[in-house]
Amino acid sequence: MVTILDDYIAKHPGSAQRYVEASELFPGGVTHDTRYAQPFPLFMTHGEGPLKWDVDGNEYIDYVSGHGALLLGHSHPAIAEAVSKQILRGTHLGASTDEEVRWANAIKALMPSIEKLRFHSSGTEATLMAMRLARAYTGKNKVIKLQDHFHGWHDYAMAGSDRSAPGIPEATWGTMVIVPSGDLAAVEDVIKRDPDIAAIILEPTGAHFGQLPFDISNYLKGLRELTTESGVILIFDEVVTGFRASPGGAQERYAVSPDLTTLAKILAGGLPGGAVGGKADIINMIAHRNDPDWDNTHRVYHPGTFNGNPLSAVAGATALEMIASQPINENADAMANKLKAGLNDILGRLEIPGHVHGIASMLHVVLADCD
Structure with a gap:
């Protein structure tokens, strides 16, 4: 009988190989504690919208949204364009900039x-x-x-x-x-x-x-x-x-x-x-x-x-201005509510003791001990 662990190892040979080298470079083989996993963590190559892909070509829905930093998803065109333009103007000017003022005003608004x-x-x-x-x-x-x-x-x-x-x-x-x-x-x-x-x-x-x-x-x-x-x-x-x-x-x-x-x-x-x-x-x-x-x-x-570096400033200002002017939160909350209802339905049908709750687009899965 193939176990979940067997399936994981079979599907991710590229991540397993990279973890060997990473373990020689980083304590625990990772650069963030929550990325630590056994028998090895996954190594990703790119992301787009709600999806990301690992080095073996496997596709994932990123429910964690880049440790919670990506309300707009991966590689949003508006963010990518703003950052690309700023790179050509300078990544770190070591001085005050219009970009940091724009960013601060977007926060205050x-x-x-x-x-x-x-x-x-x-x-x-x-x-x-x-x-x-x-x-x-x-x-x-x-x-x-x-x-x-x-x-x-x-x-x-x-x-x-x-x-x-x-x-x-x-x-x-x-x-x-x-x-x-x-x-x-x-x-x-x-x-x-x-x-x-x-x-x-x-x-x-x-x-x-x-x-x-x-x-x-x-x-x-x-x-x-x-x-x-x-x-x-x-x-x-x-x-x-x-x-x-x-x-x-x-x-x-x-x-x-x-x-x-x-x-x-x-x-x-x-x-x-x-x-x-x-x-x-x-x-x-x-x-x-x-x-x-x-x-x-x-x-x-x-x-x-x-x-307040200009790259973070233009990305942040662009994102916050979109949040202020578009139904970004409304759409994210609606998707989270759909996911919450679906997960609770599955738990009920499978008679697994637990529930899913949360506000906005933040969900918590609570499970009791199962036999």
């Missing part, structure tokens, strides 16, 4: 809570800067993080994670306060007991917070009320939900405005890019004032070789 912003090269950088800004602005040291919410791989973000984290000093985690996800009373208790809380950071829904059905709307509104009363900075990590939960992200969907928002993935139209934006007085902690004392002692330092 979709997310009114963002008064000012700074670009980064990834979501991990964005969440790290958001925490630093909150600490600098409030003069306080600690940040509340919800259990198992994902904010990248930097030291602070790994606190409260179920992943191994050797190499992170315990003193770092002493500045992070972990509370149960969805427990408003726990957040309130920490804020009342500890006067050193600068901010709370969370996924407003999405990859981790959305894994189980939950009254997210009232929870977010409760957090907004609580943080406003206490002066704690509310940070929405919309790296996953930004421009996907709705054109304006989870904050538009649930009508809750955070103080700071972190963005990546869809933000850059399929290229590398991140951003942190929000209230101007907080973001302006990065601004120069031409005052030596402020600039050298109090200002939040923020370099970054590829911040």
